[in-house]
Amino acid sequence: MAKIKMAKARPPHEGRRFANSAISIEQALPASRISLRAGSNELAELTKPLGFKLPSKPGTSKTKSGLSALWLGPDEWLLINNDPQAISKLMENLDAVKCSNVDISHRNTAIIISGKAAEDVLNSGCPRDLSLDAFPPGFCSRTLFGKIEIILWRLSENSFHIEVWRSYSEYLWTFLLDASKDAG
């Protein structure tokens, strides 16, 4: 049998970026992602494969050694590992514990938006209070942006990570660019 030519990954909007004086938007690098579901009785067991205790307070997140866990619901976390190759090992480790682990690395894609106008640009489509009091760094939540669902995760005062299903990412980009025209 002839050698099989390896398929090439083509993540959406690879390398896309935009910046003006008040805002910078860029497509996040590929990462591995797992939708993790577990009941409260299973939490303790999960500490080992993850290397840290899952955040249990609504809207909070935890990051350690490139692995982040975002609280999305009372039994739901989004795990993001910056290393796209890390997925199989992590899935394997989770397989060993009682939980639901589903690979969604390709379902989602992410956009990083930062700059002094980031909050305003996001508030052009997101109805949430994004002030630092209500949505501090580390806070994460599923919410809406215009007509699509996103997961918004505040990395720092002026920087947000937005998770979105891949087919909605074009809409997200278009909207963010539209809203950025007069940012600042």
Place this chain on the structure above:
Amino acid sequence: MSAQNRIKGHGQLSLAKTINFTFDGTTYQGLEGDTLASALLANGVHLAGRSFKYHRPRGILSAGPEEPNALVNIARDSTRSQPNIRATVQELYDGLTAESQNRWPSLAFDFSAINDGLAPFFPAGFYYKTFKWPPKAWDKLYEPIIRAAAGLGKSPAEADPDRYANRYAHCDVLIAGGGIAGLTAALAAAKAGKKIILCDENPNFGGAILYDNALEIDGLSATEWVEKAVAELAALENVRLLTRTTAFGYYAQNFVALAERVTEHMAEPDPALPRERLWQVRAKEVILATGAIERHLVFADNDRPGIMLASAAQKYLNQYGVAIGANVGVFTACDSAWAAAFDLKKAGVNIAAIVDLRDNPPLELQEKAQTCGIRILRGYTVTKTSGRLRVQSISVQPINGGTVEQIRVDALLNSAGWTPSVHLFSQSRGKLKWHQDRDLFLPDIYVQDCISIGACNGTFDENELIAEAQAAGNATRKKAKAIRIENQSSWAGNAIGAAPGAGPSDNVKAFVDFQNDVTAKDIRLAVREGMHSIEHVKRFTTTGMATDQGKLSNMHGLAIAAEQLGKNLPDVGLTTFRAPYTPVTFSTIANHARGPLFDPTRKTPMHQWAVDKGAVFEDVGPWKRAWYFPKAGEDMHAAVNRECVAVRKKAGIFDATTLGKIEITGPDAAEFLNRLYTNPWTKLGVGRCRYGIMCREDGFIYDDGVIGRITDDRFHVTTTTGGAPRVMNHMEDYLQTEFTDLDVHLTSTSEQWAVIAVQGPLAREIIEPLVEGIDLSHEAMPHMSVREGKICGVPTRLFRMSFTGEMGFEINVPADYGESVWQAVYAQGEPRGLTPYGTEAMHVLRAEKGYIIVGQDTDGTVTPHDAGLSWAIGKAKPDFVGKRGMRRPDLVAEGRRQLVGLRTKNPKVVLEEGAQIVATPGQTVPPAIPPAIPMKMIGFVTSSYWSEALGHSIALALVEDGHSLEGDTLYVPMEDRTIEVEVSGCVFYDLDGGRLNGKN
């Protein structure tokens, strides 16, 4: 033209900053900071519009958003044209081009003004009483004439290239209105550390005190004080100041909508800026400081150009340096008009007389008037005015009767007192209370976290107002620094309803609602005709329904109706105030959601490949799906035939990515499926798949799809493309609220996987060289199985399944690899005839096999039995969602529509989808209504195609008791002919299914 009415030394504009503008083709000069109205008045132009019904010439009445008359069309270019813009709020910019409306051929000579002469024939509601004969004439004759006469401006004719934006905002305190009350409250709140938003509809903060030259606040003039206050606020981080921003809607839970006009005042707007921005503000508290609006007096011919609200004249003078006339009369019931007269007098304008309805206006006003040498007529009324395009004289008479005197004027100020602007309060669902002693409706019962302060709360005294504003803004209740007020002018005095001389016995045109031409007479007529509720009066006369929304007319209308009914004013009711406070541009509300952002467009990873191959796409929900792939010279029919043949003879490749996918995990996953689908799942082996049907409790088909068992506790579920979100929601609902005993989790994986269907006799040999770790042989991987392995070096869930009737595979790969794997498969297969096919060919292929499409062959009223899918119901299962529902009497009765196949007697005839079916050919098609003897329809065609493989047309149909009609002849009556069809089974091609296994 030069501005002859601009008075040096008056107003706040710089005479040096001149700009040009055009009105009705004439170029004029204005100043930076002018409104269109102030600039027109500076040039001596009063005549600005025509009324709606009588086409009476109308002048500029006000200096604010309540303007009913001076509405113009402003167009920057042919794509940027907007009708019905109030000249009184439109800021002037260099090159502004405005045109008057609702007149032909010109504003000064309007042909339709003939209506005015015919006014006796057009009282309120005249159109209900006539135009009834002949019956057909209404929409053919009368209505077009009425329509052409109605309407004000013209709709834009071209699409709008401008941008509109949105911003959601949250704050502790939203203050609507930046006059003295709003500014004071804002200062107090801001200093208390609250996060505040202060908005005002004007270009500058300050409100009514900006044109009060006498007022002193803390030793500063009003303008100085405003400047200082604004500077103080602007320096604070916790304050957002929004000018040119109207709070127009107050919704539930302190959600307030603001419209910001960002560029409408600019000569050359920066294209980066949105034209307008919608602010959607959620505030912990709302402070309403919306002020008050001066009412006009209702007297005979009170609508001539040159007749103006007193406060407007004062504002034009003190803010814009414009005198509205040289010889001005004043007609009032309110103190504030006297102050306007004094200011005009001081600026050198002759005041012909102050006519006050009251017998005893305040003495100090009278004294001051005498000092200035102004004639006072106390207890007088104006009974008449003259002048066609500009008022020329007024006739005055003592209220108790007596000699009528004619006084020449070139403008007339008038004031009936002030109406608190309770619109937003009322929109918040607060209840108003009538204060008989003050003739005012004021906020009484609050239902939201808000407070009214200042003039909108009836607080006209500046000292009281300051205290009220400070208390509202400062929750900590710390004693605020006192603010010293000197030389405030009085707003006391009110007249509501028709002035003497326009009473029930006077046959005069005294306008209540200017724009809609509603007179006091009309309101009385409405009451005589039985309209006893103010809502009826309003609808019958259209008072308060013009573009000014009754800001000037509501109180008068109410008072006149009350008088006619002999009732107290509050007993007649008050019309509800509805959003918006002032009209708001459609696109401001739609904002970003235009063009590509109107709705998201979902595309699969292989979309671009299909584009490159020339695919035509169809919309399926939010998705774009390749419909067919026409080659040069091919129409849809030819392309689809070719694609179908390729699949049947060789192989086709199809993008099935859009199908919904749900990963169901957990020890109870199989049991969960048992309860949600009609089929049994417990015994489905790992590595096998099954077609499943989902119902709701009502027993009708809700969705379907193939479900594969990946491991004992992990299933890969597919749904229809459009059904994916609602199926997920349906499952979550049962899982969370009903089947809480089950240990199961659901994850949407619709977009995790790109799905490449390869179907046809050559499918296996095409993909085999690319696959690793999976034995594709029929024995190892039979029809309806699933395996995990690798394709092109990447992980795959490979399904052996078919929606075409051919042997086929559906290759699921992580979406980033979709395009690359697709290309590899295509490269592999293309030399052997692998052909891309679209959704249309897919539909034909599946119909040839009798596979249903939920939503096309079922419509929400079809049970699995009806669809011929009884085999898919797990009869041994004690329960599943829909089991009880499908046993209801009508669902098991005879005569249900059941899915069958249809063969046309003439094989070349392809039925039309949706065509109805009858049992007997003798029925004739009824002509249009009436009289109609309806034909008894027993079913309809759900799917219909030309089958190239079979050489004849095929169709599926839902037909009453269809399952027992096989072989019968039925009829499809079309407009021009009746088509004979024979009922068949649903499967047309490869009846024994051998091809699924690569046989036949």
Place this chain on the structure above:
Amino acid sequence: MRNYSVFSLAREALRGHKGWAEQWRSPEPKKSYDVIIVGAGGHGLATAYYLAKEHGITNVAVIEKGWLGGGNTGRNTTIIRSNYLYDESAGIYNHAIKLWEGLSQELNYNIMFSQRGVMMLAHNVHDVQVFKRHIHANRLNGVDNAWLTPEQAKEFCPPLNISKQARYPVMGAALQRKGGTARHDAVAWGYARGASDRGVDIIQQCEVTGINRDAAGNVTGVETTKGTINAKKVGVVAAGHSSVLMQMADIQMPLESFPLQALVSEPVKPIMPCVVMSNTVHAYISQSDKGELVIGAGTDQYTSYSQTGGLHILTHTLDAIVEMFPIFSRMKMLRSWGGIVDVTPDRSPILAKTPVSGLYVNCGWGTGGFKATPGSGHVFAHTIARDEPHEINAGFTLERFRNGRLIDEAAAAAVAH
């Protein structure tokens, strides 16, 4: 009753219109009536009118909590059409169209029925299939409904955007030429005047607080804020408040009441020659005689009696309008308002007898009741007078929710694939 005509109008013009009489009487309620109608909206007033005119039952009271025609009758977007799919729906709406066509003359009141055409847009293959199904069924039911190509649709309605680049391009349209609009207030007023003239008492500002029954369970009348009023037959025609009223007779209804919003633009010269509806894009628009663009929005997602709704509902409506009619981008919203619509599980009305003898109900019209007004009143009067349904409303029973014989127009337009 004083005849309304161009001649009476001219005569009155010469004497200052002093001679017009009240269009309807405002009497105090009598102790008892033969029939009480609860709710003086279009449907209730039409019922009273036809009871008097067609069945000779003139001893009728129409009891209204607020002012007549002040509910959904005066709050809807006045679209009239009858191109429904099922025989039952086509039957009643087409019955209504026939009555609409002569109504101005019948009532001697110009209700301004304008058969400007109602055009429903198809935006995808599924829409096309569904519309074709309607068109074929309509033809066989004697209901006019024609298929238009996008170009023909544009010709019929020039402001329409038929660009292939639109997010959901127009693939065609179903046009009912006999559809159109009417003046909503005039419909209520015309029926009120006609009914009042035939002896019907319209009692406004009077709220029904109870439904009285005798020991055998038969209706004996109603309790109101103006006292007890007796009648052996009571018809409830209370739209959004139907559940509340029927509860007074211990009948629980298959109904939910939702806020429905509508809006108008500022008036402009004629630009929209017809009614356009798009279910896919969610937009409904026409232009009133006054020149306002009249636009229907969607319902909110929660039940409510507040007659208000959320701004985000209007946002979605106006983005759809601007998408379909880009030239209206700079038009301005002048007024918006809300009504309460009562919705049944199958989106079809209930026009029927009830388990309580002497109690009848006409409800569940959802977002589309106005168009049925004359037909609904006509057959409901028949149902009350004869104590049995007219053949036209025979299918619109309460029992259908028990036996499953639904008239599910919405399901028939099912969106899936």
Place this chain on the structure above:
Amino acid sequence: MLLIHCPYCEEERPEVEFAGAGEAHIDRPKDMNAMSDAEFEKFFFIRDNPKGVNYERWRHIHGCGRFFNAARDTVSDKFLTTYKSGEKKPEVATQKPVQGAKK
């Protein structure tokens, strides 16, 4: 746009993150098949639709994804309380509006 307190996220969130899911406390019977047609009608079609306090279901569909229950006044549209699904139906009274501003 209403503001809804999600009992799982422990925060008030804008209405557009939620999907209304109809009347609450209608339990699917353990033995569906024993239901009469009348009982099925009541279960599936009949609704309280009260003018006043309505017990209703919501799903925080664009948030934590949980279904929960709420008591809401259908006259003012004010939420009186929200609570997790499975919890007992709370007794609530509608609030009276205040005369005069709150201060």
